[in-house]
Amino acid sequence: MLYRLTEVTKRYTQRRKQIDALDGVDLAIDEGEFLAIQGSTGSGKTTLLQMLGAMDRPSGGKLEFEGHDLVKMGEGDLSELRSHSFGFIFQGFNLIPTLTAQENVETALVPWHVHADERRRRAEEALAGVGLADRARHIPSELSGGEQQRVAIARALVRAPRVILADEPTGNLDERTRDDIIGLLEQLWRERGQTLIVVTHDTWVASRASRRIWLDRGRLGEEPAAAVPGLDARVVAEPALAVAGRL
Amino acid sequence: MFFTYVFRELRRRHRQALLTAMGLAVGVALVVAVTAYAAGVGKAQDQVLQSLYGVGTDITVSQQQKMEQGGAQRFGMQPPDESKQGEKFSRSRVMTSPGQQSISSKRLTQIASLDGVSAVTGSLSMSVMSVQGEFAQVQGGSSGAQPSASAQQSGDGSSSQQGQAQMAPIDVSSLSVSGVDTTELALGPLSAAQVSSGRSLTSADAKSKVMLVTKAYAKQNSLSVGDVKKIDGKKFTIVGIVALPAGSTSSDVYIPLSWAQKLSDNANKVNQIYVKADSADDIATVQAEIEKVMPKATVTTSSDLAGQVSGSLSSASTLADRLGKWLAIAALIASFAVASLLTVSAVSRRVREFGTLKALGWKGRRVVGQVLGESMVQGIIGAVIGVGLGILGAKLIAAFSPALEATVASAVQSGPPGMPQAADAAQAVTVNLTAPVSLQLIGVAVGLALAGALIAGAFGGWRASRLRPADALRRVD
Structure with a gap:
């Protein structure tokens, strides 16, 4: 068992109003799983992903990673854990705009204090692995959306982390590029055996996963597709309001 | 990165x-x-x-002369008798600076022994006034005629006096002289001086008839190193020309203190004492101590003087x-x-x-x-x-x-x-x-x-x- 979440809650205070982003989530994730987290906007998907990536702490409950309770870890230990065990892919790519593709990949190795030559070599390899060897010297604004996301994937993979956490990795991409990126992630997952956790609205993307979970108002729930017969898989993943509108 | x-x-x-x-x-x-x-x-x-004030001097000590002291100087320009009328005469008189009373050199030792005093030296400032001309021709009287008091500045710094038609011209010139302690030149009137030619005075010059001349005075009177200048009949050899800061109240010439004392008949006396304190913090204490030892003296510190700067x-x-x-x-x-x-x-x-x-x-x-x-x-x-x-x-x-x-x-x-x-x-x-x-x-x-x-x-x-x-x-x- 890689993760074990017991009664995990996350409460925010926004404009004097308390919001339960996560409300008693119980979840277990095995090593090597490709898990898709689905849910409508504001259902707590990203919050859950951030908890799993040690970017935030739960307000209550227990969140264990490899048997260690992340709630009890200090900021320094969490930084250490993030740098060694997790790779992140964001919807907006989150590349440093002033650095080249290669330098962006290298930023993931900075916490490891790797020698500059070794850092460069590994970054080149990672970029070659996502098919961007020839774009290494370009800054993000000179790359297409798909290329930028490939750079972000290379950045996430360069440290060979135990877990890859992707937050809407194809949310900003067209359909063809989406297929490319998901194909790449799936291929890497199969080749490397890393745990892949993807937050997505896209049912097709979710359908590639080995397991899917559905979040609704911070709670794990049933997939609404089962309750709406005749809807194809892609529609199922869309927010409830959009689905209702289409109906 | x-x-x-x-x-x-x-x-x-x-x-x-x-x-x-x-x-x-x-x-x-x-x-x-x-x-x-x-x-x-x-x-x-x-x-x-x-x-x-001089470089490195923290305190100066002088003593004001009592009003009744000094008085008008007489040069004896009246002919002693009628036979001397029309004859040439030359007189010079050495006077310590008016308003400043002589202070015994013992005071230097006394001040030197005070706590916080690093160095002490004294100087003797004086003026040498020379008058030369001819005795007046006096007609019909034995009392003689006084030369006119109105003096006109001449280009060389001396004054020439134009008398009435029957009177011969009389030249009046003055020279300011400072006697300095040649063993302590880092303190005192010559501390800020820069030698522009020749050399400065040394401790070996203490008893020699040597002098330093300020650049301005040397230029005015076409003097150079090696020349001889007479003061009250004594011949002094110019060993150096010195430049003093602009606005300085410098004398025209500087001679060893012992000779200044001899010329002015002020053996073992000075009229200005320069004191250097161990540190800036000691100045006030030393000033107070000196005032205690010499209650009638004017004890001035550089900050007193700085406080008096206006304009x-x-x-x-x-x-x-x-x-x-x-x-x-x-x-x-x-x-x-x-x-x-x-x-x-x-x-x-x-x-x-x-x-x-x-x-x-x-x-x-x-x-x-x-x-x-x-x-x-x-x-x-x-x-x-x-x-x-x-x-x-x-x-x-x-x-x-x-x-x-x-x-x-x-x-x-x-x-x-x-x-x-x-x-x-x-x-x-x-x-x-x-x-x-x-x-x-x-x-x-x-x-x-x-x-x-x-x-x-x-x-x-x-x-x-x-x-x-x-x-x-x-x-x-």
């Missing part, structure tokens, strides 16, 4: 970076210019004080002290605040960037280091521009500021008798204002710019580092 990231980031937001650097630069430039101005004013004050130099000094200092401090605080605000603003715009880096495992201190690095580069640019602007400002001050005039109530030295430089007369000294920028000042300026950058960077970095990655990534750009 660190420097690449720093320089790329600064290049990306070069306008803001330049604005931050300029903010620091303006503060630094003001500090440099104001400090240079203050240093220039201080230097001008020192120049004035040195010219009046535009004094105003400039007040301006530098009050307005300048506070202006520089205010500008510095403002520039630090501007730099901090701009840095925090830049950090706020990069919250997601820093959140991403933290998500990648960058520790808070690494993020602070990155922001600090960027800030320090801006600080260096600010320091370079600021020092440049400051030096330019200092040069402009020096180039365009009018000459400063200092008026000091002189209690130090007097000029020839009959001249307005009496013991309590005011003296005006004109000095040109400089605004020197020392390496030390440049160092301080660079340090201030870097300190400003450090404060701004630390503040901005702290803001960036305390963000949790999840909170940072949640922010919308």
